[in-house]
Amino acid sequence: MKKLSVITLSVLLAGCFSDTSDLKQYMADVQSTTKAYVDPMPQITPFNHVDYQAGELRSPFDIPRPEAIQKKIQQMSGCLSPDPRRRKQPLEKFALSDLAMRGTLGELDVTWALMEASDATIHRVAVGSYVGLYNGRITEVNQDNIKIVELVPDGAGCWVERESTIVMVKSDA
Numbered sequence: 001m002k003k004l005s006v007i008t009l010s011v012l013l014a015g016c017f018s019d020t021s022d023l024k025q026y027m028a029d030v031q032s033t034t035k036a037y038v039d040p041m042p043q044i045t046p047f048n049h050v051d052y053q054a055g056e057l058r059s060p061f062d063i064p065r066p067e068a069i070q071k072k073i074q075q076m077s078g079c080l081s082p083d084p085r086r087r088k089q090p091l092e093k094f095a096l097s098d099l100a101m102r103g104t105l106g107e108l109d110v111t112w113a114l115m116e117a118s119d120a121t122i123h124r125v126a127v128g129s130y131v132g133l134y135n136g137r138i139t140e141v142n143q144d145n146i147k148i149v150e151l152v153p154d155g156a157g158c159w160v161e162r163e164s165t166i167v168m169v170k171s172d173a
Contacts, residue, residue, distance in 0.1 A: 079157070079159070080151065080158060080160070080161065081151070081159050086130075088130070089129060089131070090123060091115060091117060091123055091125065091129070091131040091132070092130050092131060092132065092133065092135075092136075093133075094117050094118060094131070094132070094133070095132065095133050096131070096133075096148070096150075096166065098117060098118035099115050099116070099117055099118075099132070100115070100166070101113055101114070101115060101146055101166050101167065101168045101169060102114045102115070102116045102122065102169060104141065104143050105124065110126060111126070111141045112125065112141065113125050113126070113138075113141045113146050115131065116169075125138055125146070126138065126141060127139065127140065127141055131148060132148065134151055135150060135151040136149065136150040136164065137149050143168070144167065145166060145167045145168060146166045147163065147164075148164045148165070148166065149162070149163055150163075150164055
């Protein structure tokens with residue numbers, strides 16, 4: 001057993017000390033034929049300082065004020081546009097696809113619709129209430145649906161009326 005381990009050790013040591021002269025010769029050839037090349041330093045251009053001349057104007061890093069946007073809307077005269085001074089109602093922050101009609105309530109000549117928003121809140125709306133993202137005004141409330149007229153931008157600075165309907169959601173009970 002001891003003799004076997006001595007033989008194995010001698011074979012392993014013989015493999016570690018083999019002749020490496022061919023590798024040394026190859027490395028010397030490569031080093032003698034390869035030339036080191038370093039790219040020259042890039043040309044440095046002088047810095048030209050330019051004074052900021054728009055100190056009185058709005059900073060480009062600030063969000064535009066709502067007044068500036070409203071002035072732009074008012075400048076478009078002669079075409080249909082929403083009233084920018086009108087106070088927004090709670091259901092105007094939801095898209096029409098996020099609203100569902102759940103029922104109706106009525107008293108004398110007034111009919112209200114119960115609308116459920118995507119945040120699971122119930123709101124009572126009637127003719128003249130505003131819903132949706134595009135200034136949707138409710139024009140008719142029935143037991144089965146609600147008719148809405150929205151003002152949709154046409155891309156040229158004016159607005160176009162679009163009629164939409166929200167239908168009563170049938171319960172599965």
